[in-house]
Amino acid sequence: MTTSSTAEPIIRFDKVNKWYGNDFHVLRDIDLDVAKGERIVVCGPSGSGKSTLIRCINRLEEHQQGHLTVDGIELTDDIKAIDKVRKEVGMVFQQFNLFPHLTVLENLTLSPMWVGKIPKKEAEERAMQQLKRVRIAEQASKYPLQLSGGQQQRVAIARALCLTPKIMLFDEPTSALDPEMIKEVLDVMIELANQGITMICVTHEMGFAKAVADRVIFMDQGQIVEQNTPHAFFNNPQNERSRDFLSKILGH
Amino acid sequence: MNTPTSHSGFTPIAPRPSPVRTTGFVAWSRRNLFSGIGNTLTTLFVLALGIYALPGILQWGVVQAVFAPDASACQAARGTGACWGVVAEKYRLILLGRYPFEEHWRPVLATSLMLAGLVVSCIRMFWKPWLAIMWVAIMGLFFALMAGGVMGLSPVRTDLWGGLPLTVLLATVSIFLAFPLSVVVALGRRSHLPAIRSVCVVYIELIRGVPLISVLFMASFMFPLFMPQGVSIDVLTRVVVGITLFAAAYMAEIIRGGLQAIPKGQLEAADTLGLSYWQTQRKVVLPQALAMVVPSIMNNFISIFKDTSLVTIVSMYELTGALSLALNSDVEWRPFKIEAYLFITLVYFVFCFAMSRYSLWVEKQLSTSKAR
Numbered sequence: 025m026t027t028s029s030t031a032e033p034i035i036r037f038d039k040v041n042k043w044y045g046n047d048f049h050v051l052r053d054i055d056l057d058v059a060k061g062e063r064i065v066v067c068g069p070s071g072s073g074k075s076t077l078i079r080c081i082n083r084l085e086e087h088q089q090g091h092l093t094v095d096g097i098e099l100t101d102d103i104k105a106i107d108k109v110r111k112e113v114g115m116v117f118q119q120f121n122l123f124p125h126l127t128v129l130e131n132l133t134l135s136p137m138w139v140g141k142i143p144k145k146e147a148e149e150r151a152m153q154q155l156k157r158v159r160i161a162e163q164a165s166k167y168p169l170q171l172s173g174g175q176q177q178r179v180a181i182a183r184a185l186c187l188t189p190k191i192m193l194f195d196e197p198t199s200a201l202d203p204e205m206i207k208e209v210l211d212v213m214i215e216l217a218n219q220g221i222t223m224i225c226v227t228h229e230m231g232f233a234k235a236v237a238d239r240v241i242f243m244d245q246g247q248i249v250e251q252n253t254p255h256a257f258f259n260n261p262q263n264e265r266s267r268d269f270l271s272k273i274l275g276h
Numbered sequence: 277m278n279t280p281t282s283h284s285g286f287t288p289i290a291p292r293p294s295p296v297r298t299t300g301f302v303a304w305s306r307r308n309l310f311s312g313i314g315n316t317l318t319t320l321f322v323l324a325l326g327i328y329a330l331p332g333i334l335q336w337g338v339v340q341a342v343f344a345p346d347a348s349a350c351q352a353a354r355g356t357g358a359c360w361g362v363v364a365e366k367y368r369l370i371l372l373g374r375y376p377f378e379e380h381w382r383p384v385l386a387t388s389l390m391l392a393g394l395v396v397s398c399i400r401m402f403w404k405p406w407l408a409i410m411w412v413a414i415m416g417l418f419f420a421l422m423a424g425g426v427m428g429l430s431p432v433r434t435d436l437w438g439g440l441p442l443t444v445l446l447a448t449v450s451i452f453l454a455f456p457l458s459v460v461v462a463l464g465r466r467s468h469l470p471a472i473r474s475v476c477v478v479y480i481e482l483i484r485g486v487p488l489i490s491v492l493f494m495a496s497f498m499f500p501l502f503m504p505q506g507v508s509i510d511v512l513t514r515v516v517v518g519i520t521l522f523a524a525a526y527m528a529e530i531i532r533g534g535l536q537a538i539p540k541g542q543l544e545a546a547d548t549l550g551l552s553y554w555q556t557q558r559k560v561v562l563p564q565a566l567a568m569v570v571p572s573i574m575n576n577f578i579s580i581f582k583d584t585s586l587v588t589i590v591s592m593y594e595l596t597g598a599l600s601l602a603l604n605s606d607v608e609w610r611p612f613k614i615e616a617y618l619f620i621t622l623v624y625f626v627f628c629f630a631m632s633r634y635s636l637w638v639e640k641q642l643s644t645s646k647a648r
Contacts, residue, residue: 084544110550121545125563134559135549187549 032096033057034191034222035081040090042076050076051087052246060190063223065233065254068243069269074226077243078193081224082113095190111139114184118196120176122168128155128179129164132186140187147186154182158212174205178212185216192216194225228273234258242266347608354611362603362612363619369602370616371623373438373593379430383441386421389414390444398634400641418445434512438593438601440623446584446594450519451577457520458527463557465532476528483525488586492518496590515587523580530572534565567642574635578628595620 035058042051050073058064066074079085080092083099083106092099094109123131132151136142142150155161158178168176177197184192194213198206210232217223217236227233233240234254241251242263250263258274261267296303309319340357342349345365353359363370368380375383393414396402422441425431437445464476483491495518500508538561546556566573588597599620603610 082548084547107550110548113548115545115548117541117545119539119541121539121541123542123545123560123564125567135551138555138559139550139552184548 031060034060034062034095035224036091036093037077038091038093040080040087040092042073042080042085042087042089050246051080054090054248056241056248058222058224061220061222063217063236063238064225064241065237065239066224066226066241066243067228067230067233067269068249071245072243073246074243075195078115078195078224078226081191081193082110082115084115111187112189113191113193114187114189115193115195116177116180116184116197118199120168120173120180120200122176122180122183124168127165127167128160128171131168131179132183135183136186151182151186154185155179157185157215158182172205173201174208177201177205177209181209181212181216189221191222191224194223194227196226196228198227198229230258230274242269244269350609350612359612359615362609362616366602366606366609366616367619369439370595370599370620371439373442373598374436374601375438375441376430376432376436379424379432382421382424382429382432383437383439386418387441387444389421390418390448394448434510435592437512439598440595442587442592442594443581443584446516446519446587447577447581449516450523450584451580453516453520454523454527454580457524458531459562461524461528462531462535465528466535480525480528483522484529488519488522488583489589491522492586492590494518495521511590511592515590515592519580519584519587522583523576527573527576530569530576531565533572534569535561537568538564570635570639570642574631574638578631581627581631582624595623 035056037054037056040051040054041049044050052073054077066077068074076085080087080099081094086101087099095112097105097109099105099109122128123134126134129148129151132154133144133147136147136150137144140147152161152164155164158181160175160178160182163171163175163179168179171179181197197213198209201209206229210229213223213225213232214236223236225232225237237254239251240254240257242249242257242261242265244265250257250261250266252262257266258270261270308315310316336356337358340353341360342353342357343360343364345361347361347365350359350361368377372380372383393411396410397407420426421429422437422445423432423434461476461479464472465480467473467476492515495514496511499514503509542560542564543556546560551559584594585596587594588600593601599613599616603613603616
């Protein structure tokens with residue numbers, strides 16, 4: 025349970041259900057409130073619907089039943105609502121998804137210039153600020169494929185931050201990285217978390233969860249099985265399935 | 277010798293040149309021509325073939341050949357020497373078709389202008405907005421020079437235009453018009469709107485289902501049947517429309533292949549950044565997709581250049597058609613068609629090879645951003 029004030033939650037899932045096709049029930053009766061500035065880690069076995077959950081928040085996936093409200097805007101088929109929500113929500117992908125034919129700086133200034141209609145100079149200044157924030161400013165004129173995985177992911181984070189979103193979604197951001205590079209990305213994410221942004225992170229990095237999360241949500245087979253503070257969840261998991269999962273991933 | 281490495285003393289080893297040469301002609305031939313028993317035998321066989329055939333070719337083509345436009349000398353040398361005299365005699369007819377003889381300077385000037393414009397357009401340095409203005413000027417001048425009727429030039433009907441100028445004109449205009457059309461059709465075929473998608477599919481499949489000859493035939497003979505009485509569209513326009521529609525259908529499929537190869541994550545990233553459909557296509561998808569299909573597209577351009585030879589069916593005599601025209605009616609020179617064909621083969625080769633090399637240059641330019 026969150027310990028937030030009586031303020032409206034910034035994200036609200038209300039009996040949200042999603043199916044892939046007719047038979048695969050991927051999200052089952054999701055009820056979830058995320059408070060502003062809250063940092064949430066979502067974990068669970070693969071196929072549990074964790075990525076689908078966060079991809080529904082910026083409408084990369086559509087839910088078929090229930091109500092999903094982000095920052096007061098309900099997500100339906102209304103394109104204007106979707107566009108408004110996407111301006112407030114930034115996303116970082118497992119595969120980085122940088123644009124390989126553009127330099128790092130161009131990757132960052134593309135959206136502010138073309139969507140935000142900000143003049144080039146100002147967009148570039150903002151971009152350099154974000155690059156400094158993720159400590160990669162010296163790579164601004166390189167192409168993404170000339171950077172290492174950890175550097176690319178930090179550029180991806182900076183790119184999402186350029187739009188000054190209220191919510192940042194991370195979909196297994198370190199899963200595609202070599203172990204040496206995981207630390208540099210997690211460090212950036214921890215810094216970000218301490219600056220007041222609302223964060224929802226799907227990850228297997230339990231160290232990150234312990235360091236930063238206000239709440240850990242455990243999902244299995246499309247349902248939220250358990251949610252608690254990291255301390256309570258890792259030390260005293262209430263549910264059989266949570267215990268099972270934790271024993272597998274914390275075993276070694 | 278297994279001396280344990282000491283922790284305190286680390287002697288760095290300076291780079292030395294490789295003992296076996298891996299670059300240079302000798303290494304190249306060893307690797308490519310003589311690398312195994314099969315390769316070596318093939319190389320020797322080809323060399324032997326060359327040594328056997330080359331003197332014969334040189335005899336026929338150079339030593340015993342007749343270079344002067346002398347029909348009787350050519351007849352005398354028939355079988356033993358090539359008659360390059362046919363080229364010397366007929367080159368103007370082959371290269372310029374039925375264009376009035378005294379006005380030949382006009383198509384020569386017009387074609388040179390267009391070729392110069394094409395060369396300039398290929399160089400990256402000149403990819404600026406004023407290029408469009410330059411092309412409007414070039415096309416205006418080209419038509420003014422060829423068609424006449426202005427600036428004191430005598431008018432020349434479009435069905436008299438022929439030879440190389442016609443080939444270059446048809447290829448350039450058709451390619452230039454077909455390319456944007458093909459991008460639109462490729463995007464349309466992948467659209468989620470059924471009406472747009474159906475139109476594009478029908479267009480592509482119809483055109484791909486018939487040979488270019490029938491498209492030209494339909495454009496030239498059947499199209500006027502649908503026009504109201506008295507309205508007649510110039511044959512050149514009809515032919516250009518036919519070739520353009522044909523080329524665009526094939527290019528659309530090539531581009532669609534490129535579009536399909538773009539990872540879904542690119543589109544998702546563009547979506548999360550708030551880019552609209554057209555912004556995503558213009559800034560993210562098309563630059564990557566087009567860069568990927570440059571070899572196929574240039575391949576198509578080269579095909580179109582040569583496909584222009586089919587306009588003979590509608591009585592327009594471009595380079596290949598002009599050759600038939602020049603030689604079929606002339607009994608004296610008709611036996612020497614081979615030499616004349618070799619001549620236009622050389623002309624086609626020069627153009628197509630230039631396009632081919634340019635394609636490689638474009639690919640290299642685009643790949644510099646991908647290398648580490």
